[in-house]
Amino acid sequence: MSPADNKRMLQNVFSETAKGNGRPFVDMLADGIRWTIIGTTAWSRTYEGKEAVLKDLLAPLNANFAGPNVVTAERFIAEGDVVVVEGRNHSTTKAGPPYPNRYCWVFVLREGKAHEITEYTDTDLINRVLVYS
Numbered sequence: 001m002s003p004a005d006n007k008r009m010l011q012n013v014f015s016e017t018a019k020g021n022g023r024p025f026v027d028m029l030a031d032g033i034r035w036t037i038i039g040t041t042a043w044s045r046t047y048e049g050k051e052a053v054l055k056d057l058l059a060p061l062n063a064n065f066a067g068p069n070v071v072t073a074e075r076f077i078a079e080g081d082v083v084v085v086e087g088r089n090h091s092t093t094k095a096g097p098p099y100p101n102r103y104c105w106v107f108v109l110r111e112g113k114a115h116e117i118t119e120y121t122d123t124d125l126i127n128r129v130l131v132y133s
Helices: 003-017 023-027 050-063 123-129
Strands: 029-037 046-048 071-079 082-089 102-110 113-121
Touching (some): 003 102, 023 029, 046 050, 113 123
Parallel strands (some): 029 113
Antiparallel strands (some): 029 046, 071 082, 102 113
């Protein structure tokens, strides 16, 4: 896929996460995905494989929210098989505090699937608001 195709695919995926529909995001993860969250939080590490991402990252994350995980993307930059996405979370936690996190994701895409994601985010907000279990 061209850089423009990769960018368009992620724009379509994030148009759905903005509505609280995470299914297209999950569907575009390669079976061998490597997702790294920077920092020193309980969430910070590299999740290896789609099963680990679903079980050890996305399930505990979604368990924190009172409703759907709503994420918008504001900027997309594509070069080669890399697309950088700047985004924002709009979810509210079950405990009550909002979770207005900001993100910069670096996606490595091949054949319409994300094979690597590196996530730069507000780790202080994660430590204050999210519970990892």
